[in-house]
Amino acid sequence: MPLDVIGAGLGRTGTMTLKTALEKLGFAPCHHMYEVIQHPEQAAFWEAAARGEPVDWEEVFAGYRASCDWPSCAFYKELAARYPAAKVVLTLRDPHAWYRSVCNTILPAMKGPIVLPDGSRAGPPGDFAALLIGEKTFGNDFSEEHMVAVFNRHNEEVKRRIPPERLLVFEAAQGWEPLCSFLGVPVPSEPFPLTNTTGEFKKRIEERQRQSAQGAA
Template sequence: MLRVIGAGFGRTGTMTLKTALGMLGFAPCYHFTEVFAHPEHLPHWAAAADGREPGAWRVPLHGYAATTDWPGVVFWREMSEAFPDAKVILTIRDAAEWYESMRNTVFAAIGGRFPETAERFRAFEAAEHLAAFREAGLIGRSFAGRIDDRDHVIACYERHNDEVRRTVAADRLLVFRVEDGWAPLCAFLGVPVPDRSFPRSNAREDFRSTVLRAPAG
């Protein structure tokens, strides 16, 4: 049963949050990297995103304690309604910085600007379902069908964040910047602060090596 729902778009510290949640005992946590470790999940994500089976997102999340990043963020509202006791964490960062990070990582990969990554995508056994989710879920539902206009993409990002803030009850929501570290996260989740440094994961320069790589553990 989900205990934590990550409502922040990718490139807002979602891999860092995944790692931190694991260190705090909220594991396993579903992040985009999970779809490459479990390609059998992708037909369910795609079917939920394009509306053929709206509740199919539940199938991949069986046994997970938390989510961050895509594909789960597409269904943050449905998850928050289905798991009313789960906490919701909205990771954010400066919109212009976020866009540049997306442009140089996720959008670059979608556009085939990383030749080695493009080859790995083509060889991926669930590539067709991954492409279907990308079009219906990531591009379609997160960015209203297009990612070629900076102002439009930023407007989608800001609108999403505003909607989460308006929708989720204040006592259930943490708006979180990863540079804030352990204190607000642990206070929100009601757990002690670890005696280890707060993690830092998936910087832009590491993106290519993390794409299609199965999660550790």
């Protein structure tokens, strides 16, 4: 089954919201970092991809209809070439708000077990996250100036590389209408799913830390 939708936006740009929305629209399942956490056997594949080794995209995306978030957003060019009929969604947000969100969520979560949306805990997805996000994407420079520059450069590259008729530049606050129009599907009657806010993510991290401390006592 080929991918129908490719998310090119970096993590913390509304990618969990996009995943949830796409799945409600019938593009399910949608691959996301949480898929790797829940299926740790995928980590070896993504580590190989991060190292530039040849990989078979059909292997990791078997059964999926869409993708977004890290790790797949780092390979949007390869995926767009492999699935030429797929549409591409570039999720955006204010660059400095994005930086603060990453610092409060992804970077701390890379250092230990990750708390899933349902509150359960899972082990880290492996060295590939530090390799792909920390080293390959940001060069292990987590200063605001550098990360915002990388963020902006990535977004501009997506806009240059993907033909406009194939690309939707999207912010979660826009809701259902532009996404449904782009994908050619009806607008649902239910509210647009705004999920996985920084506050929610931080709360889960804090709860994980408390549980870890209690377990070590």
